Amino acid sequence: MMKQLFPKQHVMGFIFSMVLSVVALAVITFDMSYKMGMAILLVTAIAQALVQLLLFMHIGESEDKGTLYTNIIYAVFVGVVTILGTLFTMIWGYQIY
Amino acid sequence: MKIDESLPLEYSTEENRLKILGFWIFLGAEIALFSTLFTVYFTLQNGVGNGPSAEELFKITPVMIETVLLLTSSFTIGLGIHAMRLGMKKAMMTFFVITLALGLGFLGTEIYEFLEYIHEGATIQTSGFTSSLLTLLGTHGAHVTFGLFWGTAILIQVAKRGLTPETANKSFIFSLYWHFLDVVWIFIFSFVYLKGMM
């Protein structure tokens, strides 16, 4: 009964996401460079998002998985372009001659 | 209505499959929406004016509580959908109730956190930084709030009507929504809180 209700995949996913959150905490508990910290955060956050998408949301289970992956990749493309493009235009690239 | 027995209930009719795909596309739009809010936050995060900065404002304890609550709720709703696929209505409803309770706990903690911010002189009107921070957090919080009502409505329907292709479909779509809010929170946790405290 318990084994049936708590499938291994989900339990592992949950433990993994908790571990990733703790690993991310390292950026404030240890003294490290900005670049190093950002790298850790990027890796842990993306890994967490993948855990949710692949293990919990079952993105690959239906006949439309090609569409779903395209959809998410397109959305991430637009999101990243908006974020980095805006920072490039408004802050990094502003008035640097 | 043609019901395809070989698929899980939530996928069993054509209409259900359309709805699941439509909701995924909606989530794509939500990614664009939250990305824009992150854009605004990253652009204005140093615009603290006369108000407090991120380092002065953020405390790790409530943030960790919120993170654990939301991650766990994402786990439990996953279990709920798993139970639903096994046809175990009672177990499924129990997991959903736990999920909503955890969500409520998250919301309570967030409201407490907001009150703390206001106490420290960081309202939505204080500076570019606080406006963008509270709008980003608030939009996520509003999504959670909406989810609590929505989840309750679905629970009532499952209780009354049992696990039908319709209620199973709604429950599954709700689970997608809830996992998505967790994904957004992970990015808030990492790139708003932890980065701000770095």
Place this chain on the structure above:
Amino acid sequence: MESHEQQFLILNEPMILAAMISIVVGGLSLVIGVTYFKKWGYLWREWITTVDHKKIGVMYILVALVMLFRGGVDALLMRGQTAMPENGLLDAQHYNEIFTTHGVIMILFMAMPFIIGLMNVVTPLQIGARDVAFPRLNSVSFWLFAVGAGLFNISFIIGGSPDAGWSAYFPLASLEFSPTVGNNYYAISLQIAGLGTLATGINFLVTILKMRAPGMTLMKMPMFTWSILITNVIIVFAFPVLTVALALMTMDRQFGTKFFTMQDGGMDMLWANLFWVWGHPEVYIVILPAFGIYSEIISTFARKNLFGYKSMVVSMVAISLLSFLVWAHHFYTMGQGVMVNSFFSITTMLIAVPTGVKIFNWLLTLHKGKITFTTPMLYSLAFIPIFTIGGVTGVMLAMASADYQYHNTMFLVAHFHYVLIPGTVFAVIAGFHFWFPKVFGFRLNEKLGKLAFWFITISFNVAFFPLFILGLNGMTRRMYTYSESTGYGPLNMLSFLGAVGLGIGFIILVYNLYWSIRYSPRDETGDPWDARSLEWATHGPVPFYNFARIPKINELDAFWYAKRNNKSLYDDRPIEKIHMPNNSGMPFLMSGAFFGAGFCLVFSWWIPTIIFTILIFVFMALRSFEKDHGYYVSVEEIERIERELGGEK
């Protein structure tokens, strides 16, 4: 202009007063007319509660035509005001309001709904579907758009129109510099209409991806459907940006936040940035469907397959990605560095390449074709050279260093009218003529159609070509008057004459509608143009279930080849009962609640706003608990309807 501030009803401006009186009289006579002819029940059952994609499409187009009239009157007033130096037709404030509403209405309440209307009518038919994926949501989309448009349009009589330009740049659009409720209207009405558009985007993506007739793979879809698919991808990912930007504008103006302020850490130019992150993809939202329409019309009337189908698809996919990478070219002069401007210059020039590819595709489709010069074909043929002028001047503007010279001059105004009018307006008019018989069962008169075409095309060039020269001579946009010594007078007068000619052209178009409804011979075939794609395979007017039997497809333009080879698309399957969705009044009522909430929010009447907002959620809850499984049309019923329409298809 103190009289314009903090005033509920605008009564002191004779022109606005006259407009208000005519609206009240027109509205009253409409209500009396409908009551007298006892048509309320008919309106409610057949139109207001409908979930039929064709009727929703017709309503979109109807609203778009009304908005074309409103935006057109704005345009005539603007050109009239600037026709002579130091003219006194409009004062500065009124001029500001009019160029703002002209821009917003033409883009968001005319071009977009016209396109969405055509895509509602045509797309499900072209892919052989019975309706869209979510018919109820489609009705919600329409009514949200309609109340958004309504809310925006009442602004000029209740409270005052927005007056900070259609792009509403901060700090001008902030509460400090625009203290009337005008820009509240702007933010809230666009927000409501935008929600509807986003829902449309999701709806049509699912429809096209999941509901195509058996055998119609993606690469066998008609080009119009392809263009709609790509357009909706852009809608889904661009509109959330607008949603956020407008929400932040509302919060800055009404809740005292500091997003776009110049002190306390806000950043005024962040608005311009967000606006154009949405705004440039928006340009492609209104232009790609036009490309689709032209592709259909040109290959139909050249009696040839579309040249370079694959390159057309690839170039549209490329445009959809590139359209998100060019936005900063709208504000080269804002002060960002050389790197930024160079980057966006290059991406902007890049995006001209896939567009250029299409021009060659159309030209080569025409090459050696047997061309028939129908009205829709004339618009398509005129589009190619005129649009090319718009495109080439666009590449001129794309060069950042040169743009410092052109920026915010009439040259820019001429450029985007040269893109949008032949691009979008000609396309929707051509599509209107082309698909009209499909919906109503008779064609518009060709003679009147061609007369309107010549008026519109020639007048368009007379109205807008002088603006290129005026811009290069230094006339800036949005100036309400100028002195005689500038020498701008004669060309502006010429432009005004062109604008009048355009107005006459549109009057002929409307008259053609009236004439054709009364006298045009009815079409019996359902395929009056001898066209290519599936929408022509069923009856015209189309029965509510679209196809009695869903056709089977094995090639592009299957209907065309079926006609040529005397084959059937149906391989003699029997007719089966058809599942259809029920009508519902809920979308209309819920949109009414949106209107109430929006209107009260404009005036910061908090308690009614909250009540209406709760009402919106009540409607959503009702929908969640509703049991609605649609209904079945019996085989006998289908056979009866098919017989009445002149034989089974």
